[in-house]
Amino acid sequence: MVTPHDINEMLKKIWPDTPVLCKEVDSTQALAIWPVAKAELRPGGTISGPTIFGCADSAFWFLINGVLGRIDSTAVTQELSIRFLRPARGPQLYGRAKLERHGRSSVVATVYVWVDDEAKPCAIAQGTYQLRS
Structure with a gap:
């Protein structure tokens, strides 16, 4: 069974500059937390679409590790579509x-x-x- 700690340690080694963290993971769901940097804000203070997409893709990858029960750095996004429902404003994304x-x-x-x-x-x-x- 993979834990959030396992995923976060791997992220530190492979992508030390990534802001995203895994908070929860099991075989059916995963929770990512993305602290939003000032550079990720659009004019008007809303969080940029690419940042929101990055948070979604990261949570999905965390789930993959939970489903498999191990870290798998070879799993890749085959396709991912996103619907933006409302402007996002705040210090972090979930x-x-x-x-x-x-x-x-x-x-x-x-x-x-x-x-x-x-x-x-x-x-x-x-x-x-x-x-x-």
Whole structure:
């Protein structure tokens, strides 16, 4: 079983500058926290779309590790679409990935991204990760 600590330690080694952290992970869901930097804000103070997308993709990758029960750096995003529902303003983003389907070669999930209220997502993403190992 992989833990948030395992994922965060791997992130420090491979991508030491990434801001994202894994807060929760199991075989059905994962929670990512993305502290928002000033450079990630658009004019007007809203969080940029690429930052929101990055949070969603990170939560999805954390889920992959939970599904597999181990760190897998070879799993890649096959496709990921996102719907931006409302402007996001705040010091950090949260992204919760929820497993929809786990097959032999792919995983399908939905990711809800929010700022201060999980019941009011600023974006919803859905996609597929390809498993390589």
